[in-house]
Amino acid sequence: MVIATDDLEVACPHCERAGEIEGKPCPACSGKGVILTAQGNTLLDFIQKHLNK
Numbered sequence: 001m002v003i004a005t006d007d008l009e010v011a012c013p014h015c016e017r018a019g020e021i022e023g024k025p026c027p028a029c030s031g032k033g034v035i036l037t038a039q040g041n042t043l044l045d046f047i048q049k050h051l052n053k
């Protein structure tokens with residue numbers, strides 16, 4: 001695998017992968033616990049562009 005998962009997403013610095021802060025979804029990562037890197041965003045945009053036909 002040329003692209004590792006860590007290249008695409010990194011642990012959210014606000015909730016540190018918990019996905020929530022004080023019982024509420026983390027606003028920084030929308031509750032995912034991770035945030036996309038620039039490379040992750042590029043890949044996601046590419047896939048969505050071709051999926052949403």
Ligand SMILES: [Zn+2]
Pocket residue numbers: 012013014015016017019020026027028029030031032033034
């Ligand atoms: Zn977060």
